Amino acid sequence: MSKTVDHSQDPRVQAVRSQGALTYTNVDECYGDADLVEYLDEGGIKTPNKAVEWAFDEAIEWAYRMADYEVGGDCTEGQDLASSLQAALKEFKKGGES
Numbered sequence: 001m002s003k004t005v006d007h008s009q010d011p012r013v014q015a016v017r018s019q020g021a022l023t024y025t026n027v028d029e030c031y032g033d034a035d036l037v038e039y040l041d042e043g044g045i046k047t048p049n050k051a052v053e054w055a056f057d058e059a060i061e062w063a064y065r066m067a068d069y070e071v072g073g074d075c076t077e078g079q080d081l082a083s084s085l086q087a088a089l090k091e092f093k094k095g096g097e098s
Contacts, residue, residue: 015048
C-alpha cells in the first residue's frame, strides 16, 4: 500500500501560499501543491524563503509575458502586476532571511 503525501504540509508550499501578493498569479492559479513541490525539488530549493523568492520570480516572469501579449497593444495591466510583485518581493526580502 502506497503512502499518500500531503504536499500542502510542506513548509515551502505553506510559505508560498501565505504570500497574499501572489494571489491570482500563475503560481496561485495554475500550480497545485504537488506541482510546487516538484518544481522546487527540481530547482534544488530547500528553504521556505528561497521557495517564496522562486515563486515571485515565476510570477514576475509570467506578468511580463502577459504584458507582451496583451490585446490592443496596451501592456499596462501586465506591467503594473510585475511592478507590484517586484515591490512585494523587495518587502519580503527586507523582512526575511534568504
